[in-house]
Amino acid sequence: MQTDFLQEARRQAEICNACRYCEGYCSVFPALHSERVFSDGDLTQLANLCHNCRGCYYACQYTSPHEFDLNLPKALAEVRQESWEHFAWPEAFAKRFQSSGLMIAIASVLCFSVFFLTIRTLGSAGGEGFYAVLSHTAMVSIFLPAFVFPLFSLAISMRRYWSATNGEPVRLSHIVEAFGSAARMKNLAGGHGDGCNFEDEDRFSQSRRLAHQAVMYGFLLCFASTSAATILHYAFDMPAPYPIWSLPKLLGLPGGILMVAGSLWLMALKLKADKNLGAPSAWGGEMGFVALLLLVALTGLLLYAMGSTSLMPLLLAIHLGSVLSFFLLTPYTKMAHGFYRLAALIREAQRKRTN
């Protein structure tokens, strides 16, 4: 990893450790205060524990123009970004995406959409509904590897992360605690429950926490919807399309709406927030990722609404193109943050129990 980002984070962490005023804001500070010297692994762990709520920045008496020039959210964001690039497999993909994420997302969606349209022009697949456009077998043979490969890649990344942060054997209680924290976005609650300082200087608000939860739970509902459909297809021989009072639709419809609303909200918040309190170089990639999430959810909903119109094949191609891009790019986009955050929260649960 780039030593200058680590050096800068170390300098700031040492000042924070002498001050300790931010103790109550989030998990970063108790973790920071339990050390006296910071190894690269310690800093990587702190960086991935930081949710960039910015509470500490606005509370800090040592931010610029003070000569100590503290900006811990930024310093940790830089280390975090670096750590994701460094631990990614294959590493070269990650570097490219961080620098030009939006362009890659657009290009990838376009390519895959054209690819699906091309398959379509080769003639009807012979099935009904969506499968008339692309056969079920074709969908599975494309999407199964596209789903398995990112998981494989992420598993390598998580192993690298775990070894860098001296992770211990994981127990169920660690996982329960980590998921509990993520489920409530505890680290965006500001320690007092009034939320974080993301979009409007020092004003506390729940916006980022709520928007993030809308996207996360929306995504999980959509994922559950797809899983339900897969089970219906294979276990009960009930292929798509599904009626509105079916499990895939009951899960997918609210999920899609939550994702659309949440990603639009997140994009609006990101536009209002001070870019200089995150990793400025990653801003585009992060925006690209949220835009991709939005596209996945929006085309999914449109497909449902206009499934019987002549626009369907085009919408399906775009939808499948964006889903495929989304999955394939997962290890290299902001999507990976979910895995790293969970790993960091599990590691933090271990630290708390050891102390």
Next chain:
Amino acid sequence: MRSDIDIVVIGGGNAALCAAMTAAECGASVCILETAPKPYRGGNSRHTRNFRCMHKGPHGPLVDDYSEDEYFSDLLKVTAGKTDEKLARLAIRTSEECLTWMQEHGVHFQPSLSGTLSLGRTNAFFMGGGKSLVNAYYRKAESLGVTILYEAHVTHLELVDDRIELVSFAHEGKEKRLVPKAVVVASGGFQADTDWLTRAWGPPAKNFLIRGTPYNRGVVLADLLDQGVSSVGDPTQCHAVAIDGRAPKFDGGIVTRLDCVPFSIVVNKHGERFYDEGEDVWPKRYAIWGRLIAQQPDQVGYVVIDAKSLELFMPSVFPPIKADSLEELAAKMDLPPKKLSDTVAEFNLACGNTSKFHPTELDGVATSGLLPAKTNWARPIDEPPFYGYSLKTGVTFTYLGLKVDENAQCSTGQGPVRNLWAAGETMAGSILGQGYLAGFGMTIGTVFGRIAGREAAKYAN
């Protein structure tokens, strides 16, 4: 900006904001004139951390009880009786209701604290520290319609008979004036004016560091004192502690503190010890070291510890100077090497049985036959590597201020000034004649800020 301002509040820290919010809530139109630019707003309140609060039973983040009498006796201990009992008891008694008021005005407190100071009974800690309190108050003040001008340098308050007739200030490169009905002064002490400090203290003051804001230059205080407004407190008194000698001249704040003195020996630039480093537990004895260092040549001191003590105190903001031998350490700190090793050898020889060593309480592990003695935590300094820190005097605040009554009103020899009130550090000398009690500055600021705001609004309405 509105031209029909009822009340001008001079200053932008805790007391000023409490006064401004209270006055605005009473219906007055209020303008805050803050000398600092926005990033530095809030005076010394920016660097504070907690609020000392009397309470009967658990109250907000506070546990147990802290009675008026216990609070007052704590105050007597640090001030050695130099306090105005009536005002002190008013501040103490009112502190209890202040805590709720603070929360209603956006201040968040920490639920509990794992740090080194066990003050969960007497002091309520702000989540994020003083700057987060200041931020919350500015948000609230703005929502109450208070006008806030940054980089507004008040130059003169025109006292005519028993009224302030106008307020002159410089803002955006222009000389401006306001003719308010009432004025609240909450612009702190004069510690950032080195010349004034030198006049009061003598030449050593030139070597002092100022722990807090560089904007407390006492301009308004001097202006009012020149016009005969009554003062309180001793101009030669200031609260001074020993801080890391590498700290910035101004604004180093909390991180520059060094907690290592009890585990060390402290020498002057000639390599000689001059005081019992183990006299008492650190927070209580913290304040005396500022004066001790100020009396040493060049106003510097040097702490020497060895490897076994390095992790017994809070991490320091600058890493210690490290060396494998005492001679090498002396060279790095510009001390006479021979003298330092002699001093350490003499000290080590005077150390006795150290088996009762206990870092967090007075352990009675003392030297024998050494002058000055070290009466606690005296362990030989013999385990390399050796570590050193330099110490300088860091001024927190000055005591000379404006004399006020229970209504926070100022006066001259002829009687009260009808439309002038003071709050915060600028009148704290009335209550804190010397010494310091952690979190009490914020108590005085909040209590008297609110009183000043209320009285000024009553007068203006």
